[in-house]
Amino acid sequence: MANVGKITKLLVKVVGSDRVSDKHFDLIPYGRDLSPAKEKLPTHVVMPKSREEIQGILKIANMHDVPIYIRGGGTSHWDAFLAQEPGIMLDLSFLNAIVEINERDLTATVQPNCTWAKLDFELRKQGLTYLCSEAGGPAMTIGGSVMKGGGGPHGTAKFGFHGNQDIITLEMVLPNGEVVETGSAAWPSAGKFKRQCLGPDLAGLFIGAEGILGICTELTLRIRPATDFKERLLATMDSLDKVIEFGHFINRHVGDEYLQGAYLWVDPSAPDVFLLMMDVFGYEKEIIEHRKERVIEKVKELGGVFGDSEPANGYFDGILTGLTDIFATGVWHFFGSGSLRIDDIGVIYKIWREELIEKRGYTKAGFGGNFLPRDWLAFMVTNYKEPEESEMIMKLADEINELVLSGPVVPYGIGGREGLRPIVEARNTGYYRLLKVIKKAVDPKNILQRGIFIPKEELL
Amino acid sequence: MRIEEYAEMIYACGRCEFCRGFDFNERCPEIFTQKWESSTARGRMLIARALLEGKLEYTEDLAERIFGCFLCARCKEECKKAAQIDIVEITKAMRADFVDHGVKIPEAGNEMASLAMEKGNIFGDSPAFHAKWAEGLEFKKGSGILFYPGCLASHRFKEKTRILVQLLQAAGYDLDFLGDEQTCCGTPLWITGNMAEAKKMVSAQLKKMQNRGVKVIITPCPSCFRAFDEEYPRILGVEKLPIKVRHTSEVLEEIVEKKKIKLKHKVKKRVTYHDPCEIGRYRDIYEPPRKVLNAIPGLEFVEMSRKEAESFCCGGGGGVKLMYPDYSRAVSRERLTDVLATGSEIVATICPACEMNLTHATYEADAAIRVLDVAELMAVSAGLVDEEILDPYYIPDD
Ligand SMILES: Cc1cc2nc3c(=O)[nH]c(=O)nc-3n(C[C@H](O)[C@H](O)[C@H](O)COP(=O)(O)OP(=O)(O)OC[C@H]3O[C@@H](n4cnc5c(N)ncnc54)[C@H](O)[C@@H]3O)c2cc1C
Ligand code: SF4
Ligand code: SF4
Numbered sequence: 001m002a003n004v005g006k007i008t009k010l011l012v013k014v015v016g017s018d019r020v021s022d023k024h025f026d027l028i029p030y031g032r033d034l035s036p037a038k039e040k041l042p043t044h045v046v047m048p049k050s051r052e053e054i055q056g057i058l059k060i061a062n063m064h065d066v067p068i069y070i071r072g073g074g075t076s077h078w079d080a081f082l083a084q085e086p087g088i089m090l091d092l093s094f095l096n097a098i099v100e101i102n103e104r105d106l107t108a109t110v111q112p113n114c115t116w117a118k119l120d121f122e123l124r125k126q127g128l129t130y131l132c133s134e135a136g137g138p139a140m141t142i143g144g145s146v147m148k149g150g151g152g153p154h155g156t157a158k159f160g161f162h163g164n165q166d167i168i169t170l171e172m173v174l175p176n177g178e179v180v181e182t183g184s185a186a187w188p189s190a191g192k193f194k195r196q197c198l199g200p201d202l203a204g205l206f207i208g209a210e211g212i213l214g215i216c217t218e219l220t221l222r223i224r225p226a227t228d229f230k231e232r233l234l235a236t237m238d239s240l241d242k243v244i245e246f247g248h249f250i251n252r253h254v255g256d257e258y259l260q261g262a263y264l265w266v267d268p269s270a271p272d273v274f275l276l277m278m279d280v281f282g283y284e285k286e287i288i289e290h291r292k293e294r295v296i297e298k299v300k301e302l303g304g305v306f307g308d309s310e311p312a313n314g315y316f317d318g319i320l321t322g323l324t325d326i327f328a329t330g331v332w333h334f335f336g337s338g339s340l341r342i343d344d345i346g347v348i349y350k351i352w353r354e355e356l357i358e359k360r361g362y363t364k365a366g367f368g369g370n371f372l373p374r375d376w377l378a379f380m381v382t383n384y385k386e387p388e389e390s391e392m393i394m395k396l397a398d399e400i401n402e403l404v405l406s407g408p409v410v411p412y413g414i415g416g417r418e419g420l421r422p423i424v425e426a427r428n429t430g431y432y433r434l435l436k437v438i439k440k441a442v443d444p445k446n447i448l449q450r451g452i453f454i455p456k457e458e459l460l
Numbered sequence: 461m462r463i464e465e466y467a468e469m470i471y472a473c474g475r476c477e478f479c480r481g482f483d484f485n486e487r488c489p490e491i492f493t494q495k496w497e498s499s500t501a502r503g504r505m506l507i508a509r510a511l512l513e514g515k516l517e518y519t520e521d522l523a524e525r526i527f528g529c530f531l532c533a534r535c536k537e538e539c540k541k542a543a544q545i546d547i548v549e550i551t552k553a554m555r556a557d558f559v560d561h562g563v564k565i566p567e568a569g570n571e572m573a574s575l576a577m578e579k580g581n582i583f584g585d586s587p588a589f590h591a592k593w594a595e596g597l598e599f600k601k602g603s604g605i606l607f608y609p610g611c612l613a614s615h616r617f618k619e620k621t622r623i624l625v626q627l628l629q630a631a632g633y634d635l636d637f638l639g640d641e642q643t644c645c646g647t648p649l650w651i652t653g654n655m656a657e658a659k660k661m662v663s664a665q666l667k668k669m670q671n672r673g674v675k676v677i678i679t680p681c682p683s684c685f686r687a688f689d690e691e692y693p694r695i696l697g698v699e700k701l702p703i704k705v706r707h708t709s710e711v712l713e714e715i716v717e718k719k720k721i722k723l724k725h726k727v728k729k730r731v732t733y734h735d736p737c738e739i740g741r742y743r744d745i746y747e748p749p750r751k752v753l754n755a756i757p758g759l760e761f762v763e764m765s766r767k768e769a770e771s772f773c774c775g776g777g778g779g780v781k782l783m784y785p786d787y788s789r790a791v792s793r794e795r796l797t798d799v800l801a802t803g804s805e806i807v808a809t810i811c812p813a814c815e816m817n818l819t820h821a822t823y824e825a826d827a828a829i830r831v832l833d834v835a836e837l838m839a840v841s842a843g844l845v846d847e848e849i850l851d852p853y854y855i856p857d858d
Contacts, residue, residue, distance in 0.1 A: 021496065023521065024516055025498055025507050025516060025525065028498070028506050028507055028515075029502065030497060032506060033475060034474065034476065045496075045497070074475070074477060094495075096484075117482035118482045118483050121482070136476075137476055138480070139482065318541075320482075322476070322478040322541045325541070326474065327473075328544075330472070331475075331543075332474050386471045386472075
């Protein structure tokens with residue numbers, strides 16, 4: 001391992017002494033994420049203010065063989081930015097500007113650590129908003145969300161995960177310090193207006209790569225006009241088959257889906273009650289009213305029962321401001337999650353009910369999912385007590401993850417050795433082998449996110 | 461370690477970062493000034509956890525992260541959604557741990573605490589000088605209603621304090637005043653972690669008041685208010701003090717509601733209101749000052765974008781003003797941008813520390829804004845003082 005003091009001095013030369021620290025108490029806050037993953041401390045934290053400074057930091061890292069871990073808002077939960085081995089934590093907090101809002105082209109260009117909340121706050125002043133995001137609250141950043149290819153309850157029932165419709169161009173600093181732009185920005189005289197143009201879609205290479213192939217330093221996103229009308233609904237159904245039918249109904253009109261948010265929740269205390277919270281999409285009151293009526297008719301036809309919509313309002317309104325009561329009975333762990341066909345949701349539900357609740361007697365985890373156009377993002381989530389239950393929860397989650405991912409479910413959020421990496425690594429698919437080849441080509445010294453997504457040994 | 465008492469809360473932090481907010485300048489004044497993740501509430505909970513687990517020790521260079529917190533409770537407010545952690549109490553316990561372990565804390569913090577103990581006020585004034593603001597006013601010894609201005613209102617805001625007393629007296633409150641016998645409420649001790657002498661000091665203070673027949677304390681200072689109402693009972697291990705404690709926000713509201721004074725003159729000014737953290741977030745007192753302002757004829761009341769529970773600190777909290785003056789100034793400048801955005805001519809508030817910080821910010825920015833106590837606006841409307849005090853360039857007689 002490189003000498004810590006020496007690396008500090010070199011980093012100070014790049015960013016100045018007030019944005020580098022190797023003090024233990026400054027490193028501790030980067031040692032944990034939202035999951036029960038064990039504490040992993042970096043050796044340094046550095047906060048660059050420009051892509052040139054990032055290039056300088058990469059140069060030091062390459063020269064001295066020190067891995068770099070990238071932190072956006074730090075709200076993710078699969079060991080995805082924690083230092084898998086001693087290395088530099090690149091805290092991008094200062095790269096948080098809104099570069100441009102172009103209301104003619106309906107694009108917003110931002111630095112990676114601009115938060116969704118900050119962008120939305122500015123967009124709303126102009127009657128605009130963004131397409132989709134997760135429910136991670138105020139500190140969740142656009143760079144973090146997009147680099148993990150995330151999706152959640154906001155907008156995704158209509159627009160899908162990040163990268164589906166909302167990413168137009170990316171600016172990435174590669175591990176060797178070279179800056180590349182994707183989409184129309186790849187052609188420097190053209191500008192930032194189109195995702196798929198020159199040759200293959202290289203943005204897709206970085207979206208979801210969890211930072212292993214490059215550091216995102218700028219993004220141009222699709223934005224859209226905001227609407228003054230809100231229509232949220234809450235209903236319960238008594239079988240998952242009916243929920244599935246409902247799922248097909250709401251997004252059968254491809255491209256013209258009824259809802260922008262559709263969230264399913266099943267509480268472990270009532271595993272036969274399927275709660276649905278819905279956010280109707282539309283720009284005009286008449287359209288929203290029409291869609292609402294159609295949704296109500298369908299829910300009723302399926303025997304569903306409507307309830308007070310207030311919890312749905314609270315839920316959808318809290319996506320950027322912060323959901324409520326999240327740690328009321330302990331901290332969180334998400335597991336058994338992934339993407340799957342609408343018809344396959346029963347597979348995860350069965351594992352939740354039979355393997356987790358009945359066989360293992362664990363009754364504290366709920367089951368949920370977000371509808372996306374033509375698929376699900378499903379998950380299990382539990383509250384638990386740290387530190388005493390951390391290990392038990394990790395073990396339980398590992399077993400469930402194995403079962404879920406043996407089925408028709410694509411892993412969501414890979415992360416490091418305590419995330420889903422070991423499972424992905426064990427499958428060693430052609431896709432994964434290609435990813436390793438690409439990683440080796442762009443990052444021969446395995447500087448970026450060493451141990452995340454791909455174990456270090458695999459790249460030797 | 462005092463933080464052991466809070467272990468359960470410390471482990472309850474689920475690391476959601478709600479406390480950090482969506483930008484540096486958005487909610488937490490400590491991350492706004494220090495920028496490090498270790499200066500957020502989430503960072504502090506992880507630091508506290510490491511201390512509990514013996515992986516970290518209190519050291520002099522850690523002090524800035526703990527003593528640079530403004531104790532503004534904005535994070536605590538946010539954490540109500542997440543884990544209900546009392547970050548302020550944990551921070552105070554960490555400060556006390558520093559002192560208990562003999563680890564050096566910012567010099568200005570210790571000085572403030574020793575002045576409060578040795579001289580009876582944080583400015584080191586002689587008792588006579590400290591009570592000078594009251595010259596010419598008449599008080600009723602033994603009336604049972606003690607007017608307790610606190611250090612800042614006595615030393616820094618003599619004219620404002622006189623006006624407040626005139627107003628209260630005109631409304632019929634028979635005020636007593638300790639005069640030369642008034643000593644600091646003790647807040648400097650608990651915000652700097654100097655708890656060793658706290659119990660002795662608190663008992664003596666209480667005894668002095670009881671001997672004088674005090675039944676009610678009225679104070680314009682949120683720190684003094686909370687000291688008597690919350691810290692004294694906690695330190696003495698009792699549920700409640702035998703004395704009722706009232707902050708002026710509540711008393712002024714009572715004056716308006718019971719029409720104890722006639723607000724007859726129009727105050728034709730655009731006025732905004734800054735919520736002091738210690739009565740706002742700490743005590744949920746948001747409505748009373750607003751009610752008073754809205755009762756003043758002619759006054760156009762406008763809200764700031766960040767208000768009530770989401771209000772941004774003035775920079776005066778947690779002793780940071782003395783310990784890290786540059787940080788304090790940066791925060792008051794930031795808060796002034798909210799004031800300026802409203803287009804107001806006056807920013808009213810109801811806390812001497814906020815008044816001081818905001819006043820400094822307006823001087824520094826040369827902004828044509830006057831910082832006034834809610835009571836001063838009432839006094840103008842009641843015809844007790846000349847409206848010249850509303851002028852942005854008015855120089856008070858302090
Ligand atoms: C209350 C709550 C609700 C949540 N709801 C959801 C949800 O609905 N769906 C969901 O998926 N998640 C959810 N999350 C988790 C989390 O908010 C999301 O994963 C979010 O996308 C993470 O964003 P971040 O900015 O915190 O990223 P980080 O956690 O900082 O990083 C995420 C990943 O991206 C990498 N990265 C970050 N920035 C860059 C960059 N500039 N260049 C390259 N790589 C980078 C990191 O190394 C890491 O691998 C929730 C969290 C909370 C607290
Ligand atoms: S809001 Fe509370 S639970 Fe969330 S990170 Fe901050 S202190 Fe921890
Ligand atoms: S009390 Fe205020 S300054 Fe201190 S951490 Fe919380 S929000 Fe920041």
